[in-house]
Amino acid sequence: MSGAAATAACPLCATDGGTVLWRDGRLRVVAVDDADYPGFLRVIWDTHVREMSELDAAARVHLMEVVFAVESAVRRVLAPDKINLASLGNVVPHLHWHVIARYADDAHFPDPVWGVRRRDPDPARLAAQRAKRPELHRVVAEMLQASGFSPVPAEAGAGGDADREQNPPHSAD
Numbered sequence: 001m002s003g004a005a006a007t008a009a010c011p012l013c014a015t016d017g018g019t020v021l022w023r024d025g026r027l028r029v030v031a032v033d034d035a036d037y038p039g040f041l042r043v044i045w046d047t048h049v050r051e052m053s054e055l056d057a058a059a060r061v062h063l064m065e066v067v068f069a070v071e072s073a074v075r076r077v078l079a080p081d082k083i084n085l086a087s088l089g090n091v092v093p094h095l096h097w098h099v100i101a102r103y104a105d106d107a108h109f110p111d112p113v114w115g116v117r118r119r120d121p122d123p124a125r126l127a128a129q130r131a132k133r134p135e136l137h138r139v140v141a142e143m144l145q146a147s148g149f150s151p152v153p154a155e156a157g158a159g160g161d162a163d164r165e166q167n168p169p170h171s172a173d
């Protein structure tokens with residue numbers, strides 16, 4: 001990440017926050033490595049902004065269109081029982097949306113994924129969905145491209161510590 005406007009203590013300024021599937025110079029879409037949730041993606045605004053209302057109207061629309069394209073890709077590939085969209089930022093106050101495929105037998109359903117764990121999900125279902133992740137990641141990029149959004153090359157000219165990638169656990173937020 002470019003460090004100019006970075007907040008030193010902010011993990012979403014210091015790292016990508018997951019495996020980057022897409023970036024367009026304003027935001028990035030990342031896959032979160034979560035053992036319980038193979039269909040857990042985030043759409044993260046690149047600059048350190050706290051609230052949606054700090055973005056101008058065009059930026060807000062752009063962010064949400066990307067969130068909805070990611071939601072559509074998750075639905076198409078993983079056919080979840082429900083999609084959870086969430087923007088909290090209480091722990092990491094850097095604008096990001098969670099897009100999470102939920103299933104009636106997942107670890108926390110019907111609670112949010114940040115709630116109390118209720119059960120161990122079926123390992124066969126998790127394995128089958130993990131196997132679909134490469135397809136999911138490809139479909140995310142295809143659907144964003146089909147929406148007319150242009151990607152920019154990853155880390156074009158940006159310094160920093162992209163090699164020190166971290167995937168903070170979802171319980172961090």
Ligand SMILES: [Zn+2]
Pocket residue numbers: 006007010011012013014047048049093094
């Ligand atoms: Zn930040």
